[in-house]
Amino acid sequence: MNICLDYIKNITIESEKNMNLATYASSDTLSRGRLYPDYQNIIRSPFQRDRDRLVHSAAFRRLDGKTQVFAYHEGKNYRTRLTHSIEVAQITRTICKNLCLNEELGEAIALAHDLGHAPFGHAGERALNNSMSKFGGFNHNVNSLKIMTRLEQHYPEFDGLNLTWETLEGTVKHNGPIKKVTNTYLRDYNKIFDLDLKHFSSLESQVASFADDIAYNNHDIDDGFRAGFFSIKDLCELSFIRNIIENFDKENPLCTDNIRIYAITRNLIAAMIFDLLETTKHNINKYKIETTDDIRRQKIFTANFSKQMHHNITELHNFLKERFYTSSKIARMDIKSQRLVEDLFQILMNNYKLLPMQIRPHLNSNSSDEELAECICTYIANMTDMMAIEEHQKLFDVHCRF
Numbered sequence: 001m002n003i004c005l006d007y008i009k010n011i012t013i014e015s016e017k018n019m020n021l022a023t024y025a026s027s028d029t030l031s032r033g034r035l036y037p038d039y040q041n042i043i044r045s046p047f048q049r050d051r052d053r054l055v056h057s058a059a060f061r062r063l064d065g066k067t068q069v070f071a072y073h074e075g076k077n078y079r080t081r082l083t084h085s086i087e088v089a090q091i092t093r094t095i096c097k098n099l100c101l102n103e104e105l106g107e108a109i110a111l112a113h114d115l116g117h118a119p120f121g122h123a124g125e126r127a128l129n130n131s132m133s134k135f136g137g138f139n140h141n142v143n144s145l146k147i148m149t150r151l152e153q154h155y156p157e158f159d160g161l162n163l164t165w166e167t168l169e170g171t172v173k174h175n176g177p178i179k180k181v182t183n184t185y186l187r188d189y190n191k192i193f194d195l196d197l198k199h200f201s202s203l204e205s206q207v208a209s210f211a212d213d214i215a216y217n218n219h220d221i222d223d224g225f226r227a228g229f230f231s232i233k234d235l236c237e238l239s240f241i242r243n244i245i246e247n248f249d250k251e252n253p254l255c256t257d258n259i260r261i262y263a264i265t266r267n268l269i270a271a272m273i274f275d276l277l278e279t280t281k282h283n284i285n286k287y288k289i290e291t292t293d294d295i296r297r298q299k300i301f302t303a304n305f306s307k308q309m310h311h312n313i314t315e316l317h318n319f320l321k322e323r324f325y326t327s328s329k330i331a332r333m334d335i336k337s338q339r340l341v342e343d344l345f346q347i348l349m350n351n352y353k354l355l356p357m358q359i360r361p362h363l364n365s366n367s368s369d370e371e372l373a374e375c376i377c378t379y380i381a382n383m384t385d386m387m388a389i390e391e392h393q394k395l396f397d398v399h400c401r402f
Contacts, residue, residue: 026204050167089110105170119341122334144172149168179197196296214276218269235264238319272309279306347395
């Protein structure tokens with residue numbers, strides 16, 4: 001048995017040598033560690049273990065029932081928060097590998113980045129942010145932190161998943177530094193485990209953020225087309241997409257639109273990845289980046305697109321906004337979803353005894369409005385779309401007996 005363990009250790013050490021990480025990459029051996037003492041694993045790195053703990057979490061599974069653009073009942077082939085997160089993780093690993101970054105950390109952050117999203121996508125987030133306006137608002141990145149550090153209950157020694165500092169920091173700050181902390185949970189947790197909120201996160205985290213943009217822009221093209229909101233002819237109003245189709249049609253003149261849409265997203269994802277790689281490498285040389293601290297002390301993102309790609313993405317987003325996001329069908333569902341979430345929040349604020357029995361022990365008649373609001377917000381935010389609809393029916397539909 002000892003021979004086997006020694007063999008595994010040797011493989012692990014050799015694997016670390018073969019990673020060939022850049023000097024500005026996040027190193028496993030230089031990790032700032034976990035909040036609580038935890039065992040060392042001989043065959044998995046700290047960031048691999050973070051990834052695995054996230055994949056096995058209940059919050060990650062719930063993403064399958066949370067809206068990306070279409071609500072859960074509008075079609076089985078459209079993206080959910082879960083499939084979106086998987087796509088982001090795949091793109092993140094590709095980019096990290098080519099920049100000699102820590103792929104495992106990038107993947108963990110990508111898988112965690114939407115854990116805290118409310119049901120019904122951005123409509124649900126708006127509803128909770130409006131409802132929590134007196135108490136610091138709602139931010140899904142902070143709710144992700146709460147899930148990872150408190151709500152997931154897997155271990156007897158501590159609450160949460162006890163992830164590494166780098167994964168927590170990268171998830172909370174993947175959209176950039178947090179200059180002003182208004183959320184009570186984030187402020188209190190940061191006192192315990194300082195996440196260096198005022199500075200940029202690791203390059204792996206920044207890559208995950210741009211991979212998020214690449215994934216959602218392209219899968220929204222696919223989903224929007226397949227739902228009939230626009231045609232390929234409409235998409236060709238954008239010159240960079242027209243060029244993709246013209247080149248594809250020259251070599252494949254008899255393909256159906258179902259194949260052509262894959263050509264668009266496939267080539268556009270590749271173009272965005274190559275542009276991000278080229279621009280990021282240029283910035284690394286320009287700013288003389290050598291360490292992870294150099295990354296964090298920058299005044300702007302080190303990872304970035306070129307000006308031309310930013311222009312193309314803005315054009316694409318405006319197209320999707322006009323033809324897809326603000327269409328009457330999507331707008332109607334957004335309004336209904338937002339009202340549903342606001343209804344839930346308000347009725348529970350008026351009578352906390354309507355909350356499930358397992359949540360009520362955290363509250364009593366002496367609880368402050370802020371404590372009550374935070375508890376209710378967390379409860380709603382961690383629902384799937386279906387859970388929210390069913391809870392609304394139980395509380396507002398007189399014909400519902402449950």
